[in-house]
Amino acid sequence: MPTALITGITGQDGAYLAEYLLKHGYDVHGMVRRASMANFERIEHLRDQIELHQADLLDQLSIINLIKDVSPSEVYNLAAQSFVPTSWNQPLLTGEFTALGVTRMLEAIRLVDPGIRFYQASSSEMFGQVREEPQDEDTHFWPRSPYGVAKVYGHWITVNYRESYGIFACSGIMFNHESPLRGKEFVTRKVSDAVARIKLGVQDKLFLGNLDARRDWGFAGDYVRAMHLMLQQKQPDDFVIATGEQHSVRELVAYAFGHVDLDWQEHVEIDDSLLRPAEVNTLRGDASKAKQQLDWTPSVTFRELVQMMVDADLERVAKELREVLL
Ligand code: NDP
Ligand code: GDR
Numbered sequence: 001m002p003t004a005l006i007t008g009i010t011g012q013d014g015a016y017l018a019e020y021l022l023k024h025g026y027d028v029h030g031m032v033r034r035a036s037m038a039n040f041e042r043i044e045h046l047r048d049q050i051e052l053h054q055a056d057l058l059d060q061l062s063i064i065n066l067i068k069d070v071s072p073s074e075v076y077n078l079a080a081q082s083f084v085p086t087s088w089n090q091p092l093l094t095g096e097f098t099a100l101g102v103t104r105m106l107e108a109i110r111l112v113d114p115g116i117r118f119y120q121a122s123s124s125e126m127f128g129q130v131r132e133e134p135q136d137e138d139t140h141f142w143p144r145s146p147y148g149v150a151k152v153y154g155h156w157i158t159v160n161y162r163e164s165y166g167i168f169a170c171s172g173i174m175f176n177h178e179s180p181l182r183g184k185e186f187v188t189r190k191v192s193d194a195v196a197r198i199k200l201g202v203q204d205k206l207f208l209g210n211l212d213a214r215r216d217w218g219f220a221g222d223y224v225r226a227m228h229l230m231l232q233q234k235q236p237d238d239f240v241i242a243t244g245e246q247h248s249v250r251e252l253v254a255y256a257f258g259h260v261d262l263d264w265q266e267h268v269e270i271d272d273s274l275l276r277p278a279e280v281n282t283l284r285g286d287a288s289k290a291k292q293q294l295d296w297t298p299s300v301t302f303r304e305l306v307q308m309m310v311d312a313d314l315e316r317v318a319k320e321l322r323e324v325l326l
Helices: 012-023 041-046 060-070 091-112 146-165 187-199 220-231 249-259 288-294 302-325
Strands: 003-007 027-032 050-054 074-077 117-123 169-174 206-208 238-241 268-270
Touching (some): 003 060, 012 027, 012 041, 050 060, 074 091, 117 220, 169 220, 187 302
């Protein structure tokens, strides 16, 4: 039975990947950091099928011991400080988690078992101020946030350990991917949650930042499939994972409100404090290499994704309201 270790298993992608790997016959282990209260909501339904271990991206020894204990055949490094605005408020911590944390994972693999296959969660934020459209594996990086800068380091150290030590290390340059499990601070989930609350009468306004930003949004369930496919190849390599289609935040908002017959212009207001010091205005990926070499294509369209998220939040908010009334 192959054994996988997932860092960031309590996050959106971690939950989808754990479920996917269990279905494919893996023995699944997750790394979790110590917290005063456990936050395992996204993986609650899998708790009796996976094993969780405490370690932290900041602590080298904890990671070495973790790799020794678990003896994984594959490591998926999804843990990071992943929210772009926080990276301006906490640039050093973001660098420690999102950049140096990758080296700590790779060092542990190099020391304990260099035969382990390694996946690094790289990001389209590395393209930042884009130099060409669409972006593929050869597009120049120009990150626009401390988060993006940290991800560029994580990407290149992954490439470097492949080239220096022959480690089977792959980097997935993933464009935005969303789901009902997405954190509520990210724009898609912030919108779907607000639409549900407004529809059910418990909220009236939604405050947003830049409505003109354009993103290539896909479904997280499709993207974790690509992570696994990358580690099954004969040779390690890097792949852009994207839908190839982009929409503005304004389109997202209009479609999400429209799905429940609401006029977004009656509810959405701009809050200038949500504008970013340096914005990534447009991203659109070209995943032709993944299609050719991994036989990967996305299965969920933008509209299906928004509907899925709004419907899931409607159901959840309605359930919460019923519980309050009981
Ligand atoms: P989330 O923010 O949902 O999850 C991040 C995970 O990292 C959480 O499990 C969190 O644990 C964990 N973590 C953070 N810091 C540490 C630490 N010091 N030690 C151990 N664990 C830590 O992110 P996503 O699931 O959306 O993304 C997964 C990865 O993919 C991230 O690296 C992200 O940057 C990257 N990425 C995501 C994209 C997307 O659109 N979703 C696109 C491109 C890249 P806790 O629950 O304790 O906070
Ligand atoms: P992003 O995602 O920064 O692309 O990073 P996010 O959903 O936060 O922002 C997308 C775009 O929407 C604009 N926006 C707002 N964003 C938020 N969060 N809140 C708002 O109120 C709001 N109003 C407008 C933003 O300015 C931005 O242009 C995500 C993360 O998952 C990263 O970890 C990952 O690497 C990248 O996607 C690919």
